Amino acid sequence: MPKNGLNIKFYKEDNIPLELHKVRVVQKLHLVPIERRLEALKEGGFNTFRLNTKDVFLDMLTDSGTNAMSDQQLGAMMIADDAYAGSQSFVKFQKAVEDVLGKKYLLPAHQGRAAENIISRTFIKKGDTVPMNYHFTTSMAHITENGGKIEELLYDEAFVINSKHPFKGNMNIELLEESIKKNGKENIPFIRMEASTNLIGGQPFSIANLRDVRKVADKYGIMLVLDASLIGENAYLVMQREEEFEDKTMKEIIHEMTSLADIIYFSARKLSSSRGGGICTNDEKIYKKLEPLVPLYEGFLTYGGISVREIEAIAVGLYETLDETMISQSPKFIEYLVNALDKKGIPVVTPAGVLGCHVDAMQICKHIPQTQYPAGAFAAAFFLISGVRGMERGSVSNQRDEDGNETYADMELLRLAIPRRVFTLSQIKYVEDRLTWLYDNRELIGGLRFTYEPPVLRFFMGGLEPVSDWPEKLIAKFKKDFGDSL
Numbered sequence: 001m002p003k004n005g006l007n008i009k010f011y012k013e014d015n016i017p018l019e020l021h022k023v024r025v026v027q028k029l030h031l032v033p034i035e036r037r038l039e040a041l042k043e044g045g046f047n048t049f050r051l052n053t054k055d056v057f058l059d060m061l062t063d064s065g066t067n068a069m070s071d072q073q074l075g076a077m078m079i080a081d082d083a084y085a086g087s088q089s090f091v092k093f094q095k096a097v098e099d100v101l102g103k104k105y106l107l108p109a110h111q112g113r114a115a116e117n118i119i120s121r122t123f124i125k126k127g128d129t130v131p132m133n134y135h136f137t138t139s140m141a142h143i144t145e146n147g148g149k150i151e152e153l154l155y156d157e158a159f160v161i162n163s164k165h166p167f168k169g170n171m172n173i174e175l176l177e178e179s180i181k182k183n184g185k186e187n188i189p190f191i192r193m194e195a196s197t198n199l200i201g202g203q204p205f206s207i208a209n210l211r212d213v214r215k216v217a218d219k220y221g222i223m224l225v226l227d228a229s230l231i232g233e234n235a236y237l238v239m240q241r242e243e244e245f246e247d248k249t250m251k252e253i254i255h256e257m258t259s260l261a262d263i264i265y266f267s268a269r270k271l272s273s274s275r276g277g278g279i280c281t282n283d284e285k286i287y288k289k290l291e292p293l294v295p296l297y298e299g300f301l302t303y304g305g306i307s308v309r310e311i312e313a314i315a316v317g318l319y320e321t322l323d324e325t326m327i328s329q330s331p332k333f334i335e336y337l338v339n340a341l342d343k344k345g346i347p348v349v350t351p352a353g354v355l356g357c358h359v360d361a362m363q364i365c366k367h368i369p370q371t372q373y374p375a376g377a378f379a380a381a382f383f384l385i386s387g388v389r390g391m392e393r394g395s396v397s398n399q400r401d402e403d404g405n406e407t408y409a410d411m412e413l414l415r416l417a418i419p420r421r422v423f424t425l426s427q428i429k430y431v432e433d434r435l436t437w438l439y440d441n442r443e444l445i446g447g448l449r450f451t452y453e454p455p456v457l458r459f460f461m462g463g464l465e466p467v468s469d470w471p472e473k474l475i476a477k478f479k480k481d482f483g484d485s486l
């Protein structure tokens with residue numbers, strides 16, 4: 001009975017997510033004083049990407065490469081086969097991809113965006129359009145770098161922050177047909193579906209929807225590319241929310257999804273709690289087209305820029321994504337936090353998705369215009385008052401259009417990533433508590449402006465500054481309320 005571990009009920013206590021693992025390796029954390037946190041923000045251009053972990057208490061920047069690894073993964077890393085060509089570690093990786101993702105041809109790449117580089121360079125010509133449910137930052141950047149553009153085709157429900165819709169990541173099928181007719185199928189190299197749409201709150205698509213996308217792809221003879229970086233969590237939510245699949249295993253659900261795609265790529269930093277990436281397909285012709293770019297950009301075909309030790313960890317990690325008691329841990333903690341905040345009236349993306357808790361800075365910081373980056377400001381303010389590092393997922397993370405104009409994001413979110421099996425429930429309670437305080441003091445938060453804006457993926461290394469002395473005012477109120485507490 002594989003699913004028993006998902007429904008452990010408490011006797012008299014409230015049901016809370018129960019960890020089905022124990023902690024055997026730990027890393028000490030420290031919470032530095034609020035004054036130091038302000039200095040750190042100034043040194044890092046009010047950009048949480050540029051903070052140093054010595055100043056960070058709970059690192060909720062991302063799930064990328066930060067999921068806890070299992071004892072099995074760490075053990076496997078010790079017996080890796082160090083070889084430039086023909087490594088047996090790669091053979092294990094291939095086998096795991098075939099078993100878990102159902103594709104027999106595998107091209108390794110050092111991480112997800114490297115896979116995007118190879119796919120975009122191979123298939124995108126100038127003027128092409130890639131319809132997708134929603135973009136991810138690096139996916140879009142590679143498409144536009146190669147002269148293409150994207151069209152995001154979600155249903156309106158996807159942008160409703162407070163919703164009960166179980167599948168906000170669904171592709172709008174009517175718009176997809178319109179897009180193909182408008183652009184011409186010869187100008188559409190592929191349709192891209194992203195599992196658990198990262199930028200709109202980790203929201204899944206349903207398999208019914210993916211089947212409909214496949215039908216359209218077949219009708220027009222267009223390839224379907226699946227970004228499977230977060231497919232494990234998408235599959236878990238399908239198991240929870242899509243009736244047809246409630247009694248199916250994770251493996252059956254994942255196979256159902258992957259069988260519908262011509263090409264699958266993934267960031268192993270997320271998918272398999274390790275570091276690496278890859279592209280896989282069952283079509284030898286597609287494989288052959290992509291193959292030459294791997295040795296050019298990544299490394300030989302049996303390592304692709306990934307250390308063989310990590311390749312061992314990926315192989316084990318792929319099998320572990322089939323264990324719903326493992327894959328459900330992060331979504332359950334997220335659900336706990338999202339529901340707790342929602343109950344208090346703090347605007348968060350609902351229903352709870354995967355990857356993290358997404359707080360709606362647009363609504364909380366109504367007084368900050370989008371030109372002053374409310375989500376960036378909220379992320380900086382939250383780090384300041386808690387030591388918790390989240391990530392801006394709003395207009396700072398958007399890129400300018402071809403004429404250099406700002407494009408404002410559909411949503412201004414603070415994403416608090418909850419990587420798999422990393423944090424404890426008391427730490428989640430701390431996040432809840434400090435968010436509540438910041439929400440009650442939201443009027444004190446002010447905007448930001450750029451002081452340094454890189455031309456590509458500006459959110460990574462960009463520098464900003466507050467438009468007023470609002471951080472000092474926030475500190476004064478914090479001191480008043482918390483005294484000498486950190």
Ligand SMILES: *Cc1c(COP(=O)(O)O)cnc(C)c1O
Pocket residue numbers: 064111112113114136138139194198227229230266267268269270276277
């Ligand atoms: C992280 C991510 C990528 C990029 O992967 P990297 O390993 O960070 O390069 C692509 N797509 C999605 C959906 C992601 O979450």
